[in-house]
Amino acid sequence: MNSLKSVPSEVVLCNTSVVFMCAFIKHALNKTTRWAVHVFLTFVSVCKSHLLADLCLLTLVLSWFKGLVQVSEQQKIIMSEWKNMSRDVLERQYSPSRWSHRMSADDVIKAHVAALKSGTEKARAVTQTLLDVPYGDGEEEKLDVYVPRISSPDVPMLIYFHGGYWQFLSKDESGFLVVPLVQKGVVVVAVGYSIAPKGNMDLMVSQVRRSIVSVLQQYSHISGLYLCGHSAGAHLAAMVLSTDWSQYDISPQLKGVFLVSGIYDLQPILSTYVNEPLKMTEEVALRNSPSQLVSRLSVSLCDVVIAVAQNDSPEFRKQSEEYFKLLVSAGFKVSFEDVPNTDHFSIIEQLVDENYHLTQLLLKMMGKC
Numbered sequence: 121m122n123s124l125k126s127v128p129s130e131v132v133l134c135n136t137s138v139v140f141m142c143a144f145i146k147h148a149l150n151k152t153t154r155w156a157v158h159v160f161l162t163f164v165s166v167c168k169s170h171l172l173a174d175l176c177l178l179t180l181v182l183s184w185f186k187g188l189v190q191v192s193e194q195q196k197i198i199m200s201e202w203k204n205m206s207r208d209v210l211e212r213q214y215s216p217s218r219w220s221h222r223m224s225a226d227d228v229i230k231a232h233v234a235a236l237k238s239g240t241e242k243a244r245a246v247t248q249t250l251l252d253v254p255y256g257d258g259e260e261e262k263l264d265v266y267v268p269r270i271s272s273p274d275v276p277m278l279i280y281f282h283g284g285y286w287q288f289l290s291k292d293e294s295g296f297l298v299v300p301l302v303q304k305g306v307v308v309v310a311v312g313y314s315i316a317p318k319g320n321m322d323l324m325v326s327q328v329r330r331s332i333v334s335v336l337q338q339y340s341h342i343s344g345l346y347l348c349g350h351s352a353g354a355h356l357a358a359m360v361l362s363t364d365w366s367q368y369d370i371s372p373q374l375k376g377v378f379l380v381s382g383i384y385d386l387q388p389i390l391s392t393y394v395n396e397p398l399k400m401t402e403e404v405a406l407r408n409s410p411s412q413l414v415s416r417l418s419v420s421l422c423d424v425v426i427a428v429a430q431n432d433s434p435e436f437r438k439q440s441e442e443y444f445k446l447l448v449s450a451g452f453k454v455s456f457e458d459v460p461n462t463d464h465f466s467i468i469e470q471l472v473d474e475n476y477h478l479t480q481l482l483l484k485m486m487g488k489c
């Protein structure tokens with residue numbers, strides 16, 4: 121065996137600098153592998169064989185290269201799976217009704233609209249209401265307020281943004297979730313906004329933000345402000361969470377945001393039928409994607425719940441998982457609820473029931489359980 125002395129000094133120097141270079145790059149990629157590199161380096165420095173030292177170096181370089189390829193491949197798969205989908209596949213992924221296990225796509229939508237309408241009629245029959253309160257000058261810039269009968273010093277307010285892919289539904293069938301909340305002393309507000317094709321994404325986002333400001337100006341005595349949204353409404357609620365309030369008269373202190381089966385990255389729907397009435401450009405989709413705005417969020421004490429249906433499509437489920445991870449890494453207090461035996465529609469319809477898991481969670485968030 122050769123002693124270390126017999127290895128030419130320039131070889132040792134060159135090998136060592138390559139090892140350090142690898143270690144540096146590897147450190148930039150993955151902090152945990154730094155320790156593996158340290159072990160290699162120690163091994164190289166103590167071994168007495170020129171051949172062994174070169175073998176170590178070769179192994180290290182090869183493992184780094186393999187790791188580099190694997191990491192970038194994984195990142196590519198995670199970041200852009202939807203980019204590899206054909207239009208047909210993408211449209212299926214973004215057709216929530218086609219993933220229900222309960223009924224056909226058409227029937228599940230009909231049943232959804234019927235459930236929301238009858239739930240809202242019942243809520244209006246048993247609750248004190250203030251309907252069509254304007255929050256702006258636009259025809260759709262109105263909201264419905266559902267008020268508890270018993271007055272209490274602790275009155276939280278829940279503002280609800282309806283779903284419907286920014287092109288269906290309205291506030292008029294968005295009172296279905298009111299009864300179990302109002303019974304516990306929560307004021308519920310259902311917000312109307314200008315759906316497409318009349319409205320566009322920038323307008324809808326501006327409307328929901330302005331609705332909050334207006335409500336807070338009229339109800340300054342509430343004990344806490346909470347938001348809930350379903351599907352497109354969860355997207356709008358998440359955009360409220362991402363608001364730079366410096367341009368507004370007040371800066372609302374949100375205590376909790378309850379997001380149900382939402383979309384947080386609008387890019388995948390750009391090339392689908394969903395975008396036909398919306399007519400979003402890539403720029404519009406990016407500036408209205410909550411997932412793009414997380415880094416700008418200042419972490420607040422606000423609680424966030426991200427709920428997704430067991431039978432939401434894989435793309436919808438992934439949207440929720442990825443937004444959840446982004447909020448966690450931004451430091452938010454956020455929890456993820458994968459709701460069993462639900463689809464995109466039943467996950468929200470069941471809020472009519474006070475014993476439903478999400479109703480209980482929502483009440484718990486508002487300190488009313």
Ligand SMILES: N[C@@H](CC(=O)c1ccccc1NC=O)C(=O)O
Pocket residue numbers: 214215216217218225229232283284285288289350351352
């Ligand atoms: N094309 C969509 C339609 C849809 O999302 C929808 C239609 C009516 C009412 C609500 C809907 N989405 C719910 O949030 C689907 O396949 O479900």
